[in-house]
Amino acid sequence: MATLQASGIMGSSSSSSSYYDRREGIIRATLNVPRRMTDISLPGLRTKGIVEELELHNFTDRKLSPIDVNTFKRNDNSGPDPLVIAKLYAILEAVADRVEMHKNIGEQRNNWNSLLLTSINTLTLAAATMTGISATSAIGGGAPAAALKLSSTVMYLSATGMLSIMNKIQPSQLAEEQRNAARLFKQLHNQIETIIAMGNPTTNDVKEMMEKVLALDKAYPLPLLGAMLEKFPANVDPAVWWPEQRRRQARGLDGKKGWNGWNGKLEEEMREIIGVIRKKDKADYLRLGRKALKLNKFLAISGPVLTGLAALGSAFVGSPDHGSWAVVLGVVAGALASVVNTFEHGWQVGMVFEMYRSNAGFFKLMEESMESNLVENDMERRENGELFEMKVALKLGRSLSQLRDLAASSGKAEEEIEEFASKLF
Structure with missing residues (x-):
């Protein structure tokens, strides 16, 4: 622990000196001021150590500080999660493969x-x-x-x-289904690339993309036996190739709150x-x-x-x-x-x-x-x-x-x- 000592007024000219005590590990300093300034009194200097001063400034509160004082590494999560990026790339590869599958089967x-x-x-x-x-x-x-x-x-x-x-089986209708599926999977492929390019994707993005892939697989199946869409339905309903609309994650474009x-x-x-x-x-x-x-x-x-x-x-x-x-x-x-x-x-x-x-x-x-x-x-x-x-x-x-x-x-x-x-x- 370092201690700072102040002495009284010494000598006619101002000077200062310091030395290091090896046994006690104390740095001692002496401050001299002119005699003509004897009417000025110095307040008592605090003698708390460096560690105590740091504690007063809450620098040792590791939960609040973005810096780990032991490892000198940042604890914030401002960067993208490598696992999330890897999952998105895995989905991206699967989507690209489905595009080729639907294209070939459509032909x-x-x-x-x-x-x-x-x-x-x-x-x-x-x-x-x-x-x-x-x-x-x-x-x-x-x-x-x-x-x-x-x-x-x-x-x-x-x-x-x-x-x-x-x-x-209506082959012309089957071919149109595969053309639609290839186009929609290409669209999904571009969406995933955009999410990765914008940076900092989350697990919610991974979940959403997985749901979209499975919804497209269900809407436009590849096999014929047991999974083919009904070619002569009793009622004509719009084709549905997207998952249920869910509540979105809060994420503004500029990070500012307001009317968005x-x-x-x-x-x-x-x-x-x-x-x-x-x-x-x-x-x-x-x-x-x-x-x-x-x-x-x-x-x-x-x-x-x-x-x-x-x-x-x-x-x-x-x-x-x-x-x-x-x-x-x-x-x-x-x-x-x-x-x-x-x-x-x-x-x-x-x-x-x-x-x-x-x-x-x-x-x-x-x-x-x-x-x-x-x-x-x-x-x-x-x-x-x-x-x-x-x-x-x-x-x-x-x-x-x-x-x-x-x-x-x-x-x-x-x-x-x-x-x-x-x-x-």
Whole structure:
């Protein structure tokens, strides 16, 4: 412990001296001042040691200090957690792999649609031709007519079975599902990269990204058996590929507390846009989706029925009692089946239905996102208002001024608004 001693006034000139006592470890100092300053008195100097002085300043309170005096390392958590970063990169790799999987499988199922359509139409038209030839050959009778008749019947039955399977799985719709999944996984991939680039991610970010991956896996499954989406649902609902909207973590962009970019005008603007999306955009795509589903159901049933009737007709070709109608049924039903099959799978009606359903889901997601921000009373837990408004405008294909004009016109209009919220699709 060091001790500071002050002596009285010594000598006629000011001077100072000091020495070190090895045995006691004490530094002793002497301070001399001029005699003419004898009328000045020095207050008593405190003789507490350095350690006591540090205790008075609370420097030894390790809980409050960001510096560990023993290890000289910082105890604050201002930097990113390496484990959280590692988990996000693991999710990033899984998402990138899923993008490739959905892309490859989407191409494969699109090839299914083309190959099955070509094969079934070839079988059907060949069977119709053989039915007609067997009818003309049946006049003379003999083995050739029977062989043609049997071959056409077998080909019709094969086409009926293949067409039933094709109409059940809807390859064009499957391909559209995989295209949507690849696009959404790419979007999620970019979101994770943004979180890492902005710095200081948390365990909540890891949990949120995991939930989004699992929600996408459930919405767009890869296997067919046991997991395939219903291709002819009783009700047409928007596609849902996101987890349940939960309360956000408080994290402002600038670290300042306040209204976080929100005000009463912006809240009212978002409410008006929600109304337009719900009444116009989402409702219109659900209406179109119901029409596409009804058409697809009709075509999916008509194709196998026509090829089945054609097979029945070809089996009775040459019969004395049913010869005339059997030929007509075997040839005409086969030709109509080719037309129906081409219209359904060549024009990809199933893909159109899935596109409408996915577009309705896009607007449902926007609606839920805006509502989740509006119902949150803690402004710091909302997404930044200015940033959120810009995102909404970009998703709808509008500028900020156009977005505000849409909200203003929908709020003042007494009759049904004619303008859709989205200008993209």
